Amino acid sequence: MGVLVVSEKDSVAAAIARYLGRGYRRFRVVGVPAYRFRRGDDEWLSMGLRGHLMDFDFGGELASWRRTEPERLFDAQPILVYRPESTRHVLALRSLAKSAELVYLALDADSEGEAIAYEAMMTIMPVNPRVRFLRVRFNAVTRDDILEAFNKPQQLDLRTVEKVFTRMMLDLTIGAAFTRLLTLSVRRAAGRANGIVSYGPCQTPVLSLVVRRALERENFVPRKYYVVSALVAVDGHRLAVRSERFEGREDAVAAAKSIRGSVGRVVEASFVEARKSPPVPLETVELEKRASKWLGIRSREALALAEELYRHGLISYPRTETNVYPQTLDLRRLVAELARSPFGWYAGRLLASRLSPTRGRSDDGAHPPIYPVRAADLPDVVRALGRHARKAWKIYELVVRHFLATLSPPAVYERQRVVVRVGGLDLVAEGRRTISEGYWEIYPYERIEDSPIPRVEAGATVRVVEVEVEERETKPPDYLSEAELLALMKRHGIGTDATMQEHIHTNVRRGYMNIVRGRCIPSPLGKALILGLNDTAPHLADPDVRSRMESMLAQISRGRADPRDVLEAVKREFRGYYKLLLDRLPSLSKSIAGSLDGGSPR
């Protein structure tokens, strides 16, 4: 019998051939890598796609921005077409499937995988109408998981396919309708012939988060406040202490005067042991946040570098929302492998202990967390990656250190707090002292420097040695950092692990914002767009539009809603917003056009 296994990417196709067969041969069909092996009496083939084969688009008249009124897109039916860039994979798939009797759809075990499985099935059926299809689902590309999945084949989940296709149609319809409307009217108002003013249910809420913070910062009015700071003598130590805030200078001065040269008592002295747990296994968004915060590498570049490292077999698949190691992952073997790396001094030590990894709470069902696969040093990475090597090494190092940290003990430190009361005034000193470094030793990014205060006893007498009033000012919030933005996107459910950094980048590409030293600074255009939308149809820029849409879509895969009903309901909602925009279009486009002085949309 002839059997074909279709997976989402070449790396998985190769792994399947390796685990299911006893030896395999790699070959190419129309340039696409494929694998041949025997299993029992059967002849098996395995090939990987490159994600989706198909996409929705507007055809004919609907493709014309000028001839079609954008609002008409809400009534139109987008068509499913093959992506031009997947031609070779379509041909290869048909060629390999032509004589198969059974096709295993071994795409990733997530929603997109279900849709891609359907696309593969649609592609094969015309050339081989009698073939049987089975769906296999595994949530880690390990021998055990894959063997088990093939022992328990399942059926394609058509409801999930419908959910994904509905989302694709909605995103296209909504994105195209608003982008065309905004673009054409802003061009008219600005007297320009080019430039795009886009709207999207992910990109625009992201921009809205950035603008919101920028406005908070720019509208911030600093306020002066005062604190009494003093140096007190206690038990032969000197201790720097500080009062709470005073709104008025006179009150602070009076309080300072009242304690000058006075004697008081320690009313609280707590020196308590506290622990900081090591991080949970690494998922994409965390990698991006940490790279931005600690390495100064932007999310988009961090993911691109991680992909390079993955392609060179140095780390596991970098697009994942899972932060729990699968049971089947041999952690000890990985640590042993890392013992040969520049981090071997630490890995070797871990090997001597029992390995108990931290664990998070999310599992995307398709990929394990990001972990190092192979030991490498800087020269190895330079040989493999060439010109990107320096930054790639920093990412690799982060992945290795993070992995080892998840297997390490917590950091233990002493949290110190002393309150002295002089007259009626409480003054506080806080400090900390490390007791045991724990995972900080391999994960210095999170290390907190010691700032110990002397150990004193409650009840001890204190004498004020020096006292002064400090004038301070409340500080405006900083622009949103990229790491904060990623965290907010995750919280609001905007985008996926693989796309979050793209939504940020789309805003940069469109000229809506810039990232300067890790901070997101909106441009006048970006601000004008968000302020304009907030004035006319605020729901369009609401950080929660995406998650509301997603929860409606989820009803489809749960079998609780008909896909056509969801499609119509969401379109009706957005068409309502479209009408609101139309009503105020002249002033909206004028204000956006006005923001373009000196800059232009891209």
Next chain:
DNA sequence: GCAAGGTC
């Protein structure tokens, strides 16, 4: 030329 989601 529009979006967001896969993959490289």
